[in-house]
Amino acid sequence: xxxxxxxxxxxxxxxxxxxxxxxxxxxxxxxxxxxxxxxxxxxxxxxxxxxxxxxxxxxxxxxxxxxxxxxxxxxxxxxxxxxxxxxxxxxxxxxxxxxxxxxxxxxxxxxxxx
Amino acid sequence: xxxxxxxxxxxxxxxxxxxxxxxxxxxxxxxxxxxxxxxxxxxxxxxxxxxxxxxxxxxxxxxxxxxxxxxxxxxxxxxxxxxxxxxxxxxxxxxxxxxxxxxxxxxxxxx
Numbered sequence: 001x002x003x004x005x006x007x008x009x010x011x012x013x014x015x016x017x018x019x020x021x022x023x024x025x026x027x028x029x030x031x032x033x034x035x036x037x038x039x040x041x042x043x044x045x046x047x048x049x050x051x052x053x054x055x056x057x058x059x060x061x062x063x064x065x066x067x068x069x070x071x072x073x074x075x076x077x078x079x080x081x082x083x084x085x086x087x088x089x090x091x092x093x094x095x096x097x098x099x100x101x102x103x104x105x106x107x108x109x110x111x112x113x114x
Numbered sequence: 115x116x117x118x119x120x121x122x123x124x125x126x127x128x129x130x131x132x133x134x135x136x137x138x139x140x141x142x143x144x145x146x147x148x149x150x151x152x153x154x155x156x157x158x159x160x161x162x163x164x165x166x167x168x169x170x171x172x173x174x175x176x177x178x179x180x181x182x183x184x185x186x187x188x189x190x191x192x193x194x195x196x197x198x199x200x201x202x203x204x205x206x207x208x209x210x211x212x213x214x215x216x217x218x219x220x221x222x223x224x225x
Contacts (some may be wrong), residue, residue, distance in 0.1 A: 105157030
């Protein structure tokens with residue numbers, strides 16, 4: 001069963017440190033999304049890519065967050081420098097803009113910034 | 115601003131009962147309305163989805179009802195089971211594939 005894989009599953013680090021989260025989308029999917037989930041804000045779209053090109057990153061704090069797709073099998077989300085308010089669960093999802101085009105989510109990276 | 119409003123925030127239902135979650139939207143350009151189910155420690159998983167050209171879609175014990183004129187849609191979980199205890203999110207998107215999620219409803223099914 002094809003799955004979106006996210007690493008690491010958990011990350012605890014101190015304020016000011018760089019954090020890199022990785023996502024391997026489902027093979028053949030051409031669209032990759034990054035979401036952040038918190039109790040207060042729910043699920044927020046940070047950025048998404050189609051065919052590795054960024055389509056929308058308006059939900060992402062530009063000064064500290066960056067998202068890239070070095071190749072079709074890897075998407076990264078970086079935070080530098082990290083702040084306590086970045087503590088959340090970060091989800092990657094992938095999809096294919098064909099047919100019923102559902103988004104398939106990974107199990108997330110739980111990030112805690114101390 | 116939240117483009118999809120979801121209610122209730124939480125609900126408790128007895129085993130065998132019906133759970134009903136409601137969502138409302140404003141953007142008439144939305145043309146895809148999925149529901150996602152999320153268990154603790156897991157990512158949301160697509161449960162069922164509907165397009166605005168149909169008023170109802172049923173998959174097993176899960177039914178989406180869609181009212182285009184009222185800009186509302188709802189999820190009904192029939193014969194609720196303890197395994198259905200999860201958080202449910204409605205969502206909506208237009209053809210560019212950017213989903214807007216509701217705030218979520220935590221469903222607890224008591225045995």
